[in-house]
Amino acid sequence: MMRYWWVNHNATWKQEISGGYLWSPQREKNARSTSYDNMRRIVPGDLIVSYAGQKNGHVGRATDTAVAAPKPAEFGERGSYWSNTGWYVPVSWIPLKAAVRHREFWDEIVPILPVRHSPLVSRTRKGNQKVYLAEVSKDVFDLIADRGGVEPSLIRQARGPSSDDAVRQLEDAAVQALLTDQDLASSVRNQLIAARVGQGNFRDAVLERERRCRVTGLSHEPLLVASHIKPWRSCATAIERLDGDNGLMLAPHIDRLFDRGFISFGDDGAVLTSQHLTDEILQALGCSNLRSFNAGPFREGQRAYLAYHRQHEFLDEAPREGSRRRKTASLVPLSG
Amino acid sequence: MMRYWWVNHNATWKQEISGGYLWSPQREKNARSTSYDNMRRIVPGDLIVSYAGQKNGHVGRATDTAVAAPKPAEFGERGSYWSNTGWYVPVSWIPLKAAVRHREFWDEIVPILPVRHSPLVSRTRKGNQKVYLAEVSKDVFDLIADRGGVEPSLIRQARGPSSDDAVRQLEDAAVQALLTDQDLASSVRNQLIAARVGQGNFRDAVLERERRCRVTGLSHEPLLVASHIKPWRSCATAIERLDGDNGLMLAPHIDRLFDRGFISFGDDGAVLTSQHLTDEILQALGCSNLRSFNAGPFREGQRAYLAYHRQHEFLDEAPREGSRRRKTASLVPLSG
Numbered sequence: 001m002m003r004y005w006w007v008n009h010n011a012t013w014k015q016e017i018s019g020g021y022l023w024s025p026q027r028e029k030n031a032r033s034t035s036y037d038n039m040r041r042i043v044p045g046d047l048i049v050s051y052a053g054q055k056n057g058h059v060g061r062a063t064d065t066a067v068a069a070p071k072p073a074e075f076g077e078r079g080s081y082w083s084n085t086g087w088y089v090p091v092s093w094i095p096l097k098a099a100v101r102h103r104e105f106w107d108e109i110v111p112i113l114p115v116r117h118s119p120l121v122s123r124t125r126k127g128n129q130k131v132y133l134a135e136v137s138k139d140v141f142d143l144i145a146d147r148g149g150v151e152p153s154l155i156r157q158a159r160g161p162s163s164d165d166a167v168r169q170l171e172d173a174a175v176q177a178l179l180t181d182q183d184l185a186s187s188v189r190n191q192l193i194a195a196r197v198g199q200g201n202f203r204d205a206v207l208e209r210e211r212r213c214r215v216t217g218l219s220h221e222p223l224l225v226a227s228h229i230k231p232w233r234s235c236a237t238a239i240e241r242l243d244g245d246n247g248l249m250l251a252p253h254i255d256r257l258f259d260r261g262f263i264s265f266g267d268d269g270a271v272l273t274s275q276h277l278t279d280e281i282l283q284a285l286g287c288s289n290l291r292s293f294n295a296g297p298f299r300e301g302q303r304a305y306l307a308y309h310r311q312h313e314f315l316d317e318a319p320r321e322g323s324r325r326r327k328t329a330s331l332v333p334l335s336g
Numbered sequence: 337m338m339r340y341w342w343v344n345h346n347a348t349w350k351q352e353i354s355g356g357y358l359w360s361p362q363r364e365k366n367a368r369s370t371s372y373d374n375m376r377r378i379v380p381g382d383l384i385v386s387y388a389g390q391k392n393g394h395v396g397r398a399t400d401t402a403v404a405a406p407k408p409a410e411f412g413e414r415g416s417y418w419s420n421t422g423w424y425v426p427v428s429w430i431p432l433k434a435a436v437r438h439r440e441f442w443d444e445i446v447p448i449l450p451v452r453h454s455p456l457v458s459r460t461r462k463g464n465q466k467v468y469l470a471e472v473s474k475d476v477f478d479l480i481a482d483r484g485g486v487e488p489s490l491i492r493q494a495r496g497p498s499s500d501d502a503v504r505q506l507e508d509a510a511v512q513a514l515l516t517d518q519d520l521a522s523s524v525r526n527q528l529i530a531a532r533v534g535q536g537n538f539r540d541a542v543l544e545r546e547r548r549c550r551v552t553g554l555s556h557e558p559l560l561v562a563s564h565i566k567p568w569r570s571c572a573t574a575i576e577r578l579d580g581d582n583g584l585m586l587a588p589h590i591d592r593l594f595d596r597g598f599i600s601f602g603d604d605g606a607v608l609t610s611q612h613l614t615d616e617i618l619q620a621l622g623c624s625n626l627r628s629f630n631a632g633p634f635r636e637g638q639r640a641y642l643a644y645h646r647q648h649e650f651l652d653e654a655p656r657e658g659s660r661r662r663k664t665a666s667l668v669p670l671s672g
Contacts, residue, residue, distance in 0.1 A: 044557050065558050165535050199501050218620040221380050222401050223592055251621060256559055256588040284554040284669060285587060286622020333620060
């Protein structure tokens with residue numbers, strides 16, 4: 001379902017507009033935040049109004065779902081109190097022909113703003129500093145776009161990079177860092193680089209533990225992907241990047257769902273499905289019964305990595321362990 | 337099904353043994369060749385006896401199915417008459433404790449060699465120069481391994497790189513060449529590098545033509561892969577690498593099947609399935625009806641690339657156009 005959003009960029013608006021994205025920390029002082037949770041709800045095609053410096057200067061179109069990414073280096077000192085683990089959403093921004101200062105039409109916009117988690121504060125007539133990303137109605141979006149003189153059809157056609165582009169750039173930078181690290185033995189360097197794409201020693205180490213895709217039952221090695229549980233780019237050490245316990249052998253489509261945070265796993269093997277996994281997607285992928293699927297319990301060594309995946313990669317809130325709704329578990333692999 | 341093979345390495349045995357692979361051209365003077373077709377039949381786990389210099393010096397275990405790859409650079413002048421387009425199979429080689437000279441036990445081996453396409457010539461008692469790769473019986477393999485003093489269990493456990501490792505190394509080298517090409521505008525260079533992983537302008541150009549996966553019907557963009565028809569590494573020009581007609585939007589598992597030559601397409605949209613696609617694999621992937629599936633006719637511009645894929649990437653012989661067995665075509669996407 002397509003939604004409309006209002007972003008209060010704060011101090012990093014220049015970076016986000018020129019870079020073509022939204023970025024927020026994942027949590028606020030270890031607590032959940034409506035704004036940051038909203039990042040995970042965005043779907044490609046959602047429309048966004050940008051607010052900074054007491055005016056709306058741009059509108060944009062999200063070009064992908066969120067992906068976990070560290071704080072952009074170009075933020076520099078700005079937001080130094082934010083945690084480094086965040087959500088990144090690529091956005092194709094279009095400048096308004098004339099910036100819209102809402103003080104000039106306050107009476108029009110206030111009645112259509114949301115009551116809770118509003119991006120503007122009635123009392124001060126300024127942006128709400130506690131709100132980074134708020135859901136707004138189509139009316140709010142249309143009002144700003146219309147005042148700003150931007151054709152709605154132009155916005156809907158806006159294309160741009162995907163989250164995969166951003167991930168690739170992060171990974172390429174990490175590979176470059178490895179290539180220029182003089183302290184690294186070349187054999188280790190080669191294994192770390194091979195591990196990024198699930199190859200080399202990492203793949204062998206995962207295959208020792210997992211012989212088949214837990215979800216589909218696929219066991220034909222040439223088709224299986226050695227997928228990191230805690231992503232390669234997020235690993236803190238070489239050991240994490242090469243640890244066989246930090247991997248699963250998955251069929252390519254299940255790897256993709258897992259890698260993009262569309263699914264995760266409970267320690268007991270329950271498949272956790274995100275809000276983005278519609279019936280239409282599941283049916284096209286031949287996984288209609290994925291929501292009630294159990295992939296079998298995980299090893300001790302895998303659980304810390306799975307906890308990371310549930311907390312930082314999964315595009316939904318994982319249910320607390322022990323509070324499972326379903327008690328029955330299917331261990332027969334999915335099949336078409 | 338596991339098979340046993342005999343390879344006559346000819347002049348490139350040192351490269352193939354030390355590099356851990358088999359390589360052959362795909363065709364002999366534009367004609368099919370039993371040896372070269374055999375390359376496509378290999379499955380991971382197949383066992384191979386190596387013959388060169390009138391003796392068997394190694395046995396090996398195939399660690400993946402074949403993948404299209406150019407003639408290895410390390411061949412140098414050797415095999416300069418071979419076409420540059422070939423099949424590559426990664427093999428984990430184990431040296432025999434003592435080389436086996438078959439002249440010493442000719443009477444034992446001749447009766448168990450195949451009658452047709454035999455790797456040894458009775459008349460000359462030498463290797464058959466017309467045969468690169470021959471299927472042999474388990475008895476032949478066991479005889480050589482036993483005489484050579486190698487434990488069969490050791491061979492079966494031999495692990496090694498995958499075809500993906502080889503492809504990655506080819507691609508990394510091609511990226512390095514782009515990075516050091518001073519004649520290339522940096523914007524073009526960036527687009528070529530992004531296209532390698534189906535990103536950037538290439539993806540946009542494919543999306544303009546193909547909005548959904550022709551096989552599964554999947555249309556959710558974050559999950560679709562922009563897959564080259566003629567592989568990026570095999571493209572002769574920058575234009576081919578960026579051409580939207582040289583791409584399909586595919587679900588990740590269908591992309592994998594297509595990329596590894598397990599499937600291809602006829603111009604009319606018929607899905608061609610290779611000998612490697614067992615019922616077990618199709619069922620695990622939720623694609624049980626893939627063998628009788630039609631993905632809809634292709635555009636004029638896509639057909640030359642598809643012809644390349646059928647001839648050089650597909651791990652089987654494509655039926656001639658117009659000689660289809662099946663007349664009925666299903667255009668409803670596969671579903672679980």
